[in-house]
Amino acid sequence: MGETVSETRDLFSKFDEIIQTRETLLASGVEDPFSLVMEKVLSPTRAICNGRSTILLGTYNYMGMTFDPDVIQAGKDALDNYGSGTTGSRVLNGTYQGHKEVEQALREFYAMDHAMVFSTGYQANLGIISTVAGKGDYIVLDIDSHASIWDGCALGNAEVVPFKHNDIEAMDKRLGRIPEGAGKLVVLEGVYSMLGDIAPLKEMVAVAKRHGAMVLVDEAHSMGFIGEHGRGVAEAQGVIDNVDFIIGTFSKSVGTVGGFCVSNHPKFEILRLVCRPYVFTASLPPSVVATAATSVRKLMHAGNKRAHLWENSKRLHGGLRAQGFTLGTEEPQSAIVAVIMPDLERGAAMWEALLKEGLYVNLARPPATPAGMTLLRCSLCAEHSSEEVETILGMFERAGKAVGII
Amino acid sequence: MNREEVDSRIRVLIEPFNKKNAEIADATTFAGDLEFDSLTVMDFVAAIEDEFDIIISMNQQAEIENYGQLVDAVRQLTGE
Numbered sequence: 001m002g003e004t005v006s007e008t009r010d011l012f013s014k015f016d017e018i019i020q021t022r023e024t025l026l027a028s029g030v031e032d033p034f035s036l037v038m039e040k041v042l043s044p045t046r047a048i049c050n051g052r053s054t055i056l057l058g059t060y061n062y063m064g065m066t067f068d069p070d071v072i073q074a075g076k077d078a079l080d081n082y083g084s085g086t087t088g089s090r091v092l093n094g095t096y097q098g099h100k101e102v103e104q105a106l107r108e109f110y111a112m113d114h115a116m117v118f119s120t121g122y123q124a125n126l127g128i129i130s131t132v133a134g135k136g137d138y139i140v141l142d143i144d145s146h147a148s149i150w151d152g153c154a155l156g157n158a159e160v161v162p163f164k165h166n167d168i169e170a171m172d173k174r175l176g177r178i179p180e181g182a183g184k185l186v187v188l189e190g191v192y193s194m195l196g197d198i199a200p201l202k203e204m205v206a207v208a209k210r211h212g213a214m215v216l217v218d219e220a221h222s223m224g225f226i227g228e229h230g231r232g233v234a235e236a237q238g239v240i241d242n243v244d245f246i247i248g249t250f251s252k253s254v255g256t257v258g259g260f261c262v263s264n265h266p267k268f269e270i271l272r273l274v275c276r277p278y279v280f281t282a283s284l285p286p287s288v289v290a291t292a293a294t295s296v297r298k299l300m301h302a303g304n305k306r307a308h309l310w311e312n313s314k315r316l317h318g319g320l321r322a323q324g325f326t327l328g329t330e331e332p333q334s335a336i337v338a339v340i341m342p343d344l345e346r347g348a349a350m351w352e353a354l355l356k357e358g359l360y361v362n363l364a365r366p367p368a369t370p371a372g373m374t375l376l377r378c379s380l381c382a383e384h385s386s387e388e389v390e391t392i393l394g395m396f397e398r399a400g401k402a403v404g405i406i
Numbered sequence: 407m408n409r410e411e412v413d414s415r416i417r418v419l420i421e422p423f424n425k426k427n428a429e430i431a432d433a434t435t436f437a438g439d440l441e442f443d444s445l446t447v448m449d450f451v452a453a454i455e456d457e458f459d460i461i462i463s464m465n466q467q468a469e470i471e472n473y474g475q476l477v478d479a480v481r482q483l484t485g486e
Contacts, residue, residue, distance in 0.1 A: 138461075138463070143448055153464075159461075159463040159464075159465055159466075160463055160464040160465060161461055161463050161464070162448065162464065163452075164448070164449075164452065170452065173455075173456065174455070174461060177455070177459060177460060177461045178461065371445060372443075372445070
């Protein structure tokens with residue numbers, strides 16, 4: 001039998017453009033913004049990064065729970081009593097006492113009937129969106145939605161209809177054009193993490209309900225901080241009772257890893273059997289759910305920390321504006337302050353200058369950012385002292401002048 | 407609405423997005439010939455949706471690569 005051997009077509013050639021962009025950036029001599037290593041973590045706000053003592057201003061560790069003594073102790077106890085991992089799916093051998101306890105803590109935190117914990121926040125969006133909206137249904141979502149929301153749309157079979165960021169009228173019009181009788185899911189976020197702006201949920205949820213749509217709100221960046229009880233932007237704007245599904249994460253204010261959905265839908269529990277990103281993966285380790293449960297319960301009584309975090313956010317936002325930086329929002333709306341850079345090159349240079357000053361922020365670039373922007377994204381922590389915020393402002397001023405941005 | 411009418415209405419809408427002043431024919435591609443990025447696509451699609459009072463879902467957009475396919479899709483969506 002004759003055999004012909006064809007030359008192997010390199011499937012990696014599709015990455016050539018991004019490889020080239022990266023090489024060009026690194027050839028300029030800048031420290032690689034996407035290969036930072038934290039050699040030691042000293043507290044929620046301090047680490048040794050690439051050999052330097054560094055203030056952390058880009059961790060989403062909003063409430064500084066990662067080193068809370070009660071949280072740490074709960075994790076240690078769970079390791080001793082339940083072992084290092086579950087090695088199983090939530091629906092088989094992967095539901096321990098701790099998984100039930102963290103779901104109970106979430107039901108109390110949100111005052112809702114049901115809570116379902118996923119292994120990551122990404123999987124919570126992936127699972128709920130792809131499962132709830134099926135073939136013939138319509139998902140209407142903000143164009144600036146997080147990757148996990150888009151991937152949830154891509155995994156499912158619904159028709160996907162985006163609208164311009166935070167544009168109530170554009171959303172209204174699209175909902176109005178959906179064929180009679182089709183199921184509708186509106187997907188929104190409380191805080192949009194790139195620019196740190198919030199959604200007009202009060203108006204948007206009302207519009208969605210007028211069109212008979214179910215509403216899912218991702219409150220990943222507001223939990224623990226925004227709203228009287230820290231339940232998020234929907235609580236702060238008084239519409240949480242009209243939201244069908246809230247998606248959240250343990251990897252920001254809660255200070256560990258994991259994701260969840262809370263809901264009052266009477267049939268919600270069936271999702272545990274039909275949601276593939278919930279079923280076909282191992283559950284969170286016992287130590288993780290124990291730290292999460294302890295942290296969630298402590299966040300119910302964190303009013304003073306919330307107030308201090310707001311002060312930090314307002315001071316940083318006001319200070320950077322006064323120095324002449326261009327920011328993502330006119331007023332501080334969350335614990336994220338996004339500093340808009342003129343281009344990737346100067347953004348990377350500024351990022352490196354800050355790192356050398358001893359400050360870590362996130363360098364965010366397309367496709368994660370809207371409108372092709374390069375951003376230095378700062379996320380504040382309730383554990384940043386007022387003095388630290390002043391130190392941070394001094395670092396920004398020196399770095400901004402050195403790079404020629406202000 | 408006949409094809410010519412749909413075509414002429416879309417031609418007016420595409421003008422502000424056609425920064426290169428490329429010639430528009432049925433075979434003109436949005437990504438290649440017109441170099442539309444994702445933001446331009448969103449604004450252009452929104453303009454068409456508003457003009458014809460239709461929805462072009464992302465699932466449908468994925469099937470539309472050139473101008474002629476867009477005209478046909480809009481004609482179909484307007485119920486012709």
